[in-house]
Amino acid sequence: MTANSAIEIRGLTKSFGDLAVLRGVDLGVARGSIVALLGSNGAGKTTIVRILATLLAADAGAATVAGFDVQTQAEDVRRSIALTGQFTAVDEILSGRENLVLVAQLRHLTDPGAIADRLLDRFALRDAATRRVSTYSGGMRRRLDIAMSLIGDPAVLFLDEPTTGLDPEARLEVWRAIKDLAGRGTSVLLTTQYLDEAEHLADRIAILHEGRILVEGTLAELKQLLPAATVEYVEKQPTLEEVFLAVIGHRDAQSGNDHHAVPHIGGRSPATKEAQT
């Protein structure tokens, strides 16, 4: 455990019955950085997040979050973190503002109303503040979800597949919100199954497969693992996503999508991907 680690994981294992989900995971997240945990469905991403968020006990190994042991100092860990789960966990019957006030009250902060109003402004939800969340679009729900996570300025934020099930436009909204957070010094552990999302957002990327971290490093480091690039001349066709965004008039589409400068090495389009169960 070093002073500038937000998260340290050593030899973490977890089985559900006969199924070994984590088989010895080692991972570190430096303070103020975004680390993407990349893996397919069932790789164990959510299990890692649930252990770090003190929702689940590991079978073996150790993990610290913000310097606190997840097993023995769970209460301190919970005071230092926020979790945005895979499913948008917002109260549909309450309004957006009431959801924010609820979390601020549970964190025993002073003036929950003012905290809620600031976040509503920051996440462009002011106009919908008093509407029931059941009337919100998917992107608005996710923004509210993330806004709820930021109450109390947690040092470490877990984002478990924050854009699964969102349309391309909403995904860009969420990406902007996450980048903005990292700029404010929050440490973020992000899980995703979208390779472009990891490329676009993360300082470092760890690839989780069958319960182990296979590789970990910056995007440039990971690219060096493969043979040097060969030059091929390929006719540049717009991707369907670029067409979609251009047609609906999204400004990011016209200004050039820098996350598409690098070809995909796999992964499916988020727009067509159903929420993972």
Place this chain on the structure above:
Amino acid sequence: MTTHLVSDTAILTGRSLRHITRSLDTIITTALTPIALMLLFVYVFGGAIHGASTPGGSYVDYLLPGILLITIASGVSYTGFRLFMDMRSGMTERLRSLPIARPSVLWAHVVTSLVGNALSLVIVILVALAMGFRSGASVLAWLAIAGMLMLFTLALTWIAVIPGLAANSPDGASAFAYPLILLPFISSAFVPTDTMPGPVRAFAEHQPVTSIVDTIRDLYAGQPVGSGIWIALAWCVGITVAAYAGAMVTYRRKTS
């Protein structure tokens, strides 16, 4: 952290009470089935039942305690449903990842159930008053009735928590209520047990509803309650303790 248990439970109860006030249909549908049964029994079957076998007073006086227990049994199914929705939506996980007193997550649903059922019970009693129910019971007797109904609600609510945590579908989370609703029919709630055939009578006289119904009936008739009240209390406390233990085991299994 137990320091915030009360305040956290209060905050979360405020949240789930808003679910009730924003969908008042849950209170109304909870009260509707017992009211329909009360109308059916008093105005359709009551003429045949009453007088022939039930002692003194009006038949609505006789059957009201059973109707109140049916109201609670149908009301707690919403507790199972609301808890299930919180589990499925990830709300429970979100709350458990916050620095709050963790038991407040379940206790808020339990307190909400007590408040919601109290509202339904008031509606049913008002309808009974309109149908001619009268009681000369003292304030103290009414407090005892309220306490007994609250204890019964608490017992059934902790039963409801178990399927609410464990169910895989909203129907599964609320279906457990049907057998509970039927229990008063095989008891002294609608007719005295003496005309029932042997085994049925034995069941009816030794299941919790009969002792609770008899106690409430004695209380609002202004009669001494006798030893039956202790049997009724023992049932309520016993069920609460057993169901609470079951709920804790289920909670630990579902959250680890």
